[in-house]
Structures are given as C-alpha cells and as structure tokens.
Amino acid sequence: MSDDQPKTDDRVFSYDGPVGGWGSAKGMAQVARAAKPGPGALETLRGQNKAGGMMCASCAWGKPPNPHVVEFCENGAKATLWDLTSERCGPDFFLDHTVAELATWSEYDLEMAGRLTHPLRYDASSDRYLETTWDEAFAEIGQGLRALDPKTVTFYASGKAGLEASFLYGLYARAYGHVNLPDSSNMCHETTSVGLKTVVGSPVGTCVLEDFDHCDMILQIGQNPGTNSPRLLHPLQQAAKRGCCIVAINPLREKGLLEFANPQSPWQMTVGAPTEIADRYLQVRAGGDIAALTGIAKHVLALERSRGGVLDHDFLNRHAHGLQDWMDWVDATDWTELEQVSGLTRAAMEGIGAIYARSRAVIGVYGMGLTQHVHGSDAIGALVNLLLLRGNIGRKGAGCSPVRGHSNVQGQRTVGITEKPDLVPNDRLRALFDMQPPMEEGWNTTTFVEALLEGRATGFVGLGGNLARAVPDTDRVADAWRSMPLTVHVATRLNRTHLMPGQASWILPCLVRAEQDMQGGVNQQVSVEDSFSHIHGSIGNRTPASPHLLSETEIIARMADATLDPNPKMPWRHWAGDHARIRALIEAVYPDDFRDFETRMNQPGGFYRDNAARNRVWKTESGRAQFTRPADLDATGLGAQKGVYRLMTLRSNDQFNTTVYGMSDRLRGIEGDRMLVMMSPDDMAAAGLAAEQRITLTSAAEDGIARRVQGLRVIPYDIPRGCLAGYFPELNPLSPLSRGDLASDTPASKGIPVRLA
Structure with a gap:
C-alpha cells in the first residue's frame, strides 16, 4: 500500500477559518504532494474552465464568459492534479498483487496506485489482471456481448465522458439492442429530471449564471458549496456583498454556507475579513x-x-394551474405539524416568508439534500410552489437552480444516455442510421441492481465510475457482482468495482480530459454541458500517461465495431477518427439544441441550449406551471419512530464521489479515518455515548434484510436531534435499495432509517 497516505491522528477540532483562503491552498498542496502531478499541471489549471482550455472534470458549475484569472476551485484543482499524477499502475503492479489482496486495500490506496497504463484481462486461475492487447480485448468483448441477451446487459455512464463519447455510447447500446443506460444522475438528480419536469415542464434548471447577478434573495437548500461546488461561492459572495439575502436551509451548519475568503482576493488572503454568506440559517x-x-x-x-x-x-x-387546491391544503395544514416535521419554529419560517414577500427576484438553489428522499420529487414541488407565488420562474434573476455533481452528467442525458425511449428522437435515429432502436423502457441504476441481485443481469459495461461501491446495499451487491458472465470497465485508475470481476472481466484504460487525443495529426476536442445548459468545448494539452491509452470515444467505437453487424451508415472507426464528425451527428439528431455546434462551442461562456420553462412555455400535462400537494410533509416518509435515527451520507472535503484524495474533512474539523458518525450532543447524552466511542449502526428498514456497519466512532456535531451523518460510500451498506424517491427511484441517501445496535 502507499507510503504517501496522510498521517492523521483521528481527531476532531474546531475549524475557525473560512472556506477558501489559505486553508484551500493548503488542501490543494496536500493533494499535489500525494499525487505528484507531471509537468504542465499548472499550465492546465491556468486554462481550466476557460475558452480554449480544458473544462473541469469535477462538478458541472457554469463557466463564465469573462473568467477570473484563476477559474478553478479547490475541488477542481484536486481532480486535475489527481488525473495528472506521475504514479503509474501498470502490468507489473498486477503481477505483484492478486485481486483478493487488493480488495483489502482502502479506497485511497487503490487510487494511489496511479494511472492505469495497459488494457487488462482478468485471469481467474491466478486471481490477477494480466496485460493484453487492444485487439484481443475488443475481439473478446465483442464475442462475449454477442453471446448475451442484450436486454440483460447494462451500459453505465459515470457522468464525466464528453458529449461525443456519450452520444456514441447511447447509439451503440440501441444498435446492440437495449436501452439499459443508467448513469450517475439516477443516484442524485434524477429526481430533478422527473420532479421538476412534472411541475414546470423542464427536466433541468431554469437559471443561467447571469441570474446570480440580478437576484435579491437566494434560497440555498440541501447543498454544501464549500465541499461540493466551491466555485458557487463566487456568485454567492458577490450576491452577499451587494445586499442579496441568502437563506441556508440545511441540517448541518456547513462552513461553505457561513463565510468565504476568496483566494483571488489579496485583501481577503492577508488582512481582510472573510465574507459572511448566509443571512439566515x-x-x-x-x-x-x-x-x-x-x-x-x-x-x-x-x-x-x-x-x-x-x-x-x-x-x-x-401561467399557473392548481393554485386554489394547493392553497386549501396549505390552509388546512397546522403550524404545529409544520414545526414538528421541519424541526423549525413557526417564527423562523415566518421570518423567511416575510423576506421572500418583499424580494423582487428569488433563486432556489438546491442539491441532493432536497432530492435524495422517498418524497424528493414532492420536495422539488414544494420549492416550485413557493417560487410560483411571486412569479419567480421565467424572469431575470429568478428560478430553480439544481447543482449538478459530475461535469457532464446533464449533457449525457441531453445526447441520449437514458433508459427512457421517449426522451430520444427515435425517428431521426431510424432515418440516419438504418436501425430500429428498442422502444421498451430499459434499466435505471436501481432496476439494474435489482436484476443483479435476482440473477438476471448478465453483462456490465462501465464508462467510468465505481458503481458497485456507489449504490445502496453495497454488501449485497458485492456478493452478486461476480456472478455476471462479463464485466468491462473503461477507467483511468483502479477502484473497488474492478475488484469484483465477472466470469470474464476487462479493464480498458482511457485518456483523461486534460490529455491530448491525437487523431490524424489533430488534437481532438470534446464538449460538455454545464448545470446552466451551456455547451463548452474542451481540449487537453498534456502528454498521455501511457502510449497505450485510448480515448473514451475510440474505445466505444472499437467495441461497437467488434460487437455489431456491419452497417454502412454506422462507420464507427471513421467517426472516432475525427470528433467533428460526431458533433455533426449530434447536430443532425438534435438540431434545435445543437445548431451550428462546431462554430459555437468554443465561444466564451459556451452556447445556451435554451429552456422552455425559462421562456414561460410550460411543457406540462396542464400546459401551465403546476402547483402540487405533497403525499407527505415528511420527505423521508419515516414519521416518528422510537429509537430510529435519520442517517444522511455526505462527502468529505478530500473527496469527489467515491474518489478519496485524503483523510481530511477540514471544513468540518474532522481528521483521520472515515468510519465515523456525527451526532447531536443531546442525542449522545440520551443514549449514554461518549465522544469517540465506537458503535454499530443497524438498518431500521422494514424489509427483512439485516444490514449493519460496525466500528463507527461517534463525533459530537451541530446537527438536529434524531439525525445522524456519516460518509459516502462507507455507510452505503445501511441504505436499502428498496428506499428511493417514489417518482424517480433515486436512492433515499439523506434519510436512511437506522438504529444504534
């Protein structure tokens, strides 16, 4: 295992500094020391999120037309430095380590092995991944896929691949014979895609980045910008400075919602005070x-x-429908019940209502704290109900603004990564490619895992990601994953899912976004879509980590070529030789969204795909914006149960999804191991627990399945009574697959019912 793992003393302290500032610089420096990035990393960072440079491979926050001198945050820098590590994980590494041994390593140590350099196949007799050739890999994968029923095979996408690779991937799946196309959105913002579309007709947010310059109130709900999207802190800081009222609604008091010191401000980095962010919390x-x-x-x-x-x-x-019915329900809802379920006082809610009533333009910003519940879609409806009262959708400085996690997860859905046939222009696919796309609904992440646990899933192709570790019920999933006849992973680094090989298993190493992709002597561009529906070109300029790496686009094209019968209208290898050809296909299939794609994608700030709801055109069942009554005031659906706590899973400051950069959660004042649970001091006293005591949590889900996580140290934290918090993915074994948003299947990871063992 790595000698570079940070030495920590498993301590809890009071972090008095702001988000940003020297703490952010120190955090980036620590990751840089561990990753040992190659030459040119700083040059890549200087051009990151700017026209003519590389678009960040971390979150999907917008890229402004007039960027700052430094247009990256601590998270984005860590992701880039991690990608450009000088450490290598080549064939010799796998000769030294069996899969069984590697399965005992931590997430951090697996990542620290470095960049994958060669295509690999799993050899069951030695329990090792062995070097292979690309030709052998594609031939064997193609033969394996042809032997399976396409309806039992899943093509998963993590959300990072560019629009070009994503379009080919969706086309490949449909030509192969399925639309089992889950992606990372299924586990976070699928609730937005379903819930927001129901009430305003748009599956994505209605704001653009410029709106943050014109609002006078921001409702920041269930989203922690300090850890998850630090570049959001720039517009929040500017809004706070000009007097915009920012209201944070979140169970934990997070530093990113309290104060921010801009690393680009010499004054704030030296003698100046940080900017206070939230007026009300x-x-x-x-x-x-x-x-x-x-x-x-x-x-x-x-x-x-x-x-x-x-x-x-x-x-x-x-523009509104259902107002009177909703108002009647609100009138009939008692303040006592609202206080009990929310955990807030009537005076606190009335205080925010009074501010809202006099605010001219209001933005509702939200994250997974709002969406990852059994009634997450109803929670989005509740936010929209409030915004509609004062016309705060379809107006400058106002609207809904979900914060997306992966850098192109929204764009992947735009170009066809979806299990729902009605979201794709199938008539154009038939005409352009002489194919018959499947018209039955495919598997999302939840239905894939259900099929896996029931023994119906036979093949898995993963375009990035660490899915077996990211899903609920991870212990049960790990036992079932190896039963699949074929597993294929397009990846840059080793992760936990790779260590659950199917009967035939392959790792196909790919370029990262910061690296050159030379085809025909031309360095190829990719494109991505941000949270504000803007499309941006991205180009890498670093030398690839290995001469044996291929781009995601070429890997997909060559797999398709090896799997499918020849079709003159699908020249996969020809397309992969020039990404402009793929962009021409995207424009042909989606002409309204991608008009003049090639000429517009490199303009500063990207080009806008437009949004009907922003134009007050409501593509809903009623043809209007819809007021809705929730099925339950409690989004968890748990109610009051004696001895049952509501567990929320979170990221640390040194983490991006399942990628762990280190053992520091600086902004929460926590250092050391990640096996912990945050708990109210009053709840600890009532349960007779002492700080740092080790405990076991068990599932309180009523589905007859035993779940437990042991060895968790208890950390006293400022969190509402009856609530607990701990890290994703370590606490995923406690999350039942059966508990998800009723409309979207998004796992209810912010309201997991647990008990103290």
Whole structure:
C-alpha cells in the first residue's frame, strides 16, 4: 500500500477559518504532494474552465464568459492534479498483487496506485489482471456481448465522458439492442429530471449564471458549496456583498454556507475579513424541507390576505394551474405539524416568508439534500410552489437552480444516455442510421441492481465510475457482482468495482480530459454541458500517461465495431477518427439544441441550449406551471419512530464521489479515518455515548434484510436531534435499495432509517 497516505491522528477540532483562503491552498498542496502531478499541471489549471482550455472534470458549475484569472476551485484543482499524477499502475503492479489482496486495500490506496497504463484481462486461475492487447480485448468483448441477451446487459455512464463519447455510447447500446443506460444522475438528480419536469415542464434548471447577478434573495437548500461546488461561492459572495439575502436551509451548519475568503482576493488572503454568506440559517431536520417550504409559503399567503400586493396575480392567472387546491391544503395544514416535521419554529419560517414577500427576484438553489428522499420529487414541488407565488420562474434573476455533481452528467442525458425511449428522437435515429432502436423502457441504476441481485443481469459495461461501491446495499451487491458472465470497465485508475470481476472481466484504460487525443495529426476536442445548459468545448494539452491509452470515444467505437453487424451508415472507426464528425451527428439528431455546434462551442461562456420553462412555455400535462400537494410533509416518509435515527451520507472535503484524495474533512474539523458518525450532543447524552466511542449502526428498514456497519466512532456535531451523518460510500451498506424517491427511484441517501445496535 502507499507510503504517501496522510498521517492523521483521528481527531476532531474546531475549524475557525473560512472556506477558501489559505486553508484551500493548503488542501490543494496536500493533494499535489500525494499525487505528484507531471509537468504542465499548472499550465492546465491556468486554462481550466476557460475558452480554449480544458473544462473541469469535477462538478458541472457554469463557466463564465469573462473568467477570473484563476477559474478553478479547490475541488477542481484536486481532480486535475489527481488525473495528472506521475504514479503509474501498470502490468507489473498486477503481477505483484492478486485481486483478493487488493480488495483489502482502502479506497485511497487503490487510487494511489496511479494511472492505469495497459488494457487488462482478468485471469481467474491466478486471481490477477494480466496485460493484453487492444485487439484481443475488443475481439473478446465483442464475442462475449454477442453471446448475451442484450436486454440483460447494462451500459453505465459515470457522468464525466464528453458529449461525443456519450452520444456514441447511447447509439451503440440501441444498435446492440437495449436501452439499459443508467448513469450517475439516477443516484442524485434524477429526481430533478422527473420532479421538476412534472411541475414546470423542464427536466433541468431554469437559471443561467447571469441570474446570480440580478437576484435579491437566494434560497440555498440541501447543498454544501464549500465541499461540493466551491466555485458557487463566487456568485454567492458577490450576491452577499451587494445586499442579496441568502437563506441556508440545511441540517448541518456547513462552513461553505457561513463565510468565504476568496483566494483571488489579496485583501481577503492577508488582512481582510472573510465574507459572511448566509443571512439566515435554518437547521431543518433531515427530510423536513417540504414542511419548511410549506411553512414559508403559508406565511406568504397570510401576508397577501392581510395587506395584499404580495402574490404575482398576473403571472398566476396566466401561467399557473392548481393554485386554489394547493392553497386549501396549505390552509388546512397546522403550524404545529409544520414545526414538528421541519424541526423549525413557526417564527423562523415566518421570518423567511416575510423576506421572500418583499424580494423582487428569488433563486432556489438546491442539491441532493432536497432530492435524495422517498418524497424528493414532492420536495422539488414544494420549492416550485413557493417560487410560483411571486412569479419567480421565467424572469431575470429568478428560478430553480439544481447543482449538478459530475461535469457532464446533464449533457449525457441531453445526447441520449437514458433508459427512457421517449426522451430520444427515435425517428431521426431510424432515418440516419438504418436501425430500429428498442422502444421498451430499459434499466435505471436501481432496476439494474435489482436484476443483479435476482440473477438476471448478465453483462456490465462501465464508462467510468465505481458503481458497485456507489449504490445502496453495497454488501449485497458485492456478493452478486461476480456472478455476471462479463464485466468491462473503461477507467483511468483502479477502484473497488474492478475488484469484483465477472466470469470474464476487462479493464480498458482511457485518456483523461486534460490529455491530448491525437487523431490524424489533430488534437481532438470534446464538449460538455454545464448545470446552466451551456455547451463548452474542451481540449487537453498534456502528454498521455501511457502510449497505450485510448480515448473514451475510440474505445466505444472499437467495441461497437467488434460487437455489431456491419452497417454502412454506422462507420464507427471513421467517426472516432475525427470528433467533428460526431458533433455533426449530434447536430443532425438534435438540431434545435445543437445548431451550428462546431462554430459555437468554443465561444466564451459556451452556447445556451435554451429552456422552455425559462421562456414561460410550460411543457406540462396542464400546459401551465403546476402547483402540487405533497403525499407527505415528511420527505423521508419515516414519521416518528422510537429509537430510529435519520442517517444522511455526505462527502468529505478530500473527496469527489467515491474518489478519496485524503483523510481530511477540514471544513468540518474532522481528521483521520472515515468510519465515523456525527451526532447531536443531546442525542449522545440520551443514549449514554461518549465522544469517540465506537458503535454499530443497524438498518431500521422494514424489509427483512439485516444490514449493519460496525466500528463507527461517534463525533459530537451541530446537527438536529434524531439525525445522524456519516460518509459516502462507507455507510452505503445501511441504505436499502428498496428506499428511493417514489417518482424517480433515486436512492433515499439523506434519510436512511437506522438504529444504534
């Protein structure tokens, strides 16, 4: 295992610094020391998220047309430095280590083995991955896929691959004979795709980056920018400075919502005070957002009745549906119930309602704290209900703004990575490619895992990601994963899922976004879509980590070529030789979204795909923006159960999804191992627990399946009573696959029912 693993003393301390500042610089330096990036990493960072440079491979926050001198954050820098490590994980490494041995390593140590350099095949007799050739790999994979029923094979996408590779991947799946195309969105913002589309007709956010310059109130709900999207702190800081009221609604008091020191400000990096971010901070109970938002809206309605002039009646009359039915329900909902479910006082909710009632333009920013619940779609509906009251959708400086995690997860859905046939222009696919795309709905992540556990899944192709580690019920999944006849992983580094080989298993190493992809003497560009529906060109300039690496686009094309019968309208290898040819295909299939794709993708700030809801065109069942009544005020659906806690899984500061860069969670004041649980001091006292005591959590889900995680140290933390928090993915074994958003199947990872053993 790596000698570079950070030495920690498993301590908890009070972190008094702001987000950003010298703490951020130190965090980047620590990762740089561990990753040992190759020459040119700083040059890549200087051009990151700028026209003519590389688009960040971390989160999907927008790229401004007039970028800062440094247009990357601590997270983005860590991702780039991690990708450009000088460490290598080649064939000799695998000769020295069996898969069984590697399975005992930590996530961090597996990552620290370095960049994969050669195509590999699993050899069961030696329990090792052995070097192979690309020709052998593609021939064997193609033969293996042809032997399987396509309806039992899954093509997963992690959310990082560019639009070009993603388009080919979706086309490959359909030509092969299935639409089992889950992606990382299924585990986070699929609730947005379903819930937001139901109420405003758009599956994505309605804001653009410029709106943050014109709002006078921001509701920041269930999202921690300090850890998950630090570049969001720039517009939040600017909004706070000009007097915009920022209201944080989140169970944990997170540093990123409290104060920020801009690393690009010499004044704040030396003598200046950090900027205070949130004017109000509501520590809602896990799953209490529906009740909190309803309480705020209840007071807005009361103010309208008492003094008038609060609601936007013109907007409501022209654009809203279901208002009276919803108001009747709000009137019938008692304040006592709203307080009990939200964990907030009536006065706190009324205070936010009063601010909202006098605010001209309001943005609702939200993350997975809102979406990852059994009634997550209803929670999005509750936010939209509040915004609609004053016409805060389809207006400058106002709207819904979900914060996407992976850098191109939204774009992958745009170009066809979806299990839902009705989201793809199948008529154009038939005409352009002489194919018959499957028309039955495929598997999303949850239905794939269900099929896996039931023995119905026979093949898995993963375009990035660490899916077996990221899903709920990970212990059960690990036991079943090896039963598949074929598993294929397109990857840059070794991870836990690779160590669960199927009967035939392959690792295909690919370029990272920062590296050159030379085809025909031309360095190929890729493109991505950000959270604001803007499309950006991206080009890498670093020398590849190994001469044996291929681009994701070429790997997909060669797999398709080896799997499918010849079709003159699908010249896979020809397409892979020039990404501009693939962009021409994307424009032909999606002409409205990608008009003049090639000429517009490199303009500063990218080009906008447009959004009907932003234009107040409502593609809903009623043809209007929809007020909705939730099925339950409690988004967790748990109610009050004696001895049952609501567990939320979180990232640390040294983490991007399942990638762990180190053992520091600086912004929460936690160092050391990741096997811990944060708990209210009052709850600890009531349970007779001492700080740092080791405990076991067990599942309280009523599905007859035993789940437990042992050896968790208890950390006293400022968190509402009855709620617990711990790290993803270590606590995923406690998350039942059967508990997800009722409309989207998104796992309910922010309201996992557990007990103290």
